[in-house]
Amino acid sequence: xxxLLVLAALPMFLFSMAGCSHPAPPPYYAPPPPGAIANQGYRxxxxxxxxxxxxxxxxxxxSHPRFRNPPTPPGQPIQIYRQNFRRGYQATxxxx
Numbered sequence: 778x779x780x781l782l783v784l785a786a787l788p789m790f791l792f793s794m795a796g797c798s799h800p801a802p803p804p805y806y807a808p809p810p811p812g813a814i815a816n817q818g819y820r821x822x823x824x825x826x827x828x829x830x831x832x833x834x835x836x837x838x839x840s841h842p843r844f845r846n847p848p849t850p851p852g853q854p855i856q857i858y859r860q861n862f863r864r865g866y867q868a869t870x871x872x873x
Contacts, residue, residue: 822865
């Protein structure tokens with residue numbers, strides 16, 4: 778009888794040590810509001826123009842990696858970021 782009890786308890790012990798078999802759901806991060814994307818684009822454009830000015834490069838906004846591949850979340854309009862990147866870049870070059 779003891780052997781039967783031990784044999785019945787052993788699988789329950791092993792399964793309890795295995796943990797949950799369901800994978801954890803991926804985390805959800807809410808996308809930033811469109812105004813935040815526009816502000817980020819403008820700031821990135823200003824930073825890119827300052828780097829170009831410091832290095833003596835001619836103004837060429839289309840050559841920057843953040844302009845070509847904006848760091849926007851999926852589903853957010855890329856054009857808002859690019860438009861504000863261009864505005865920040867041109868405003869910095871105009872103000873020198």
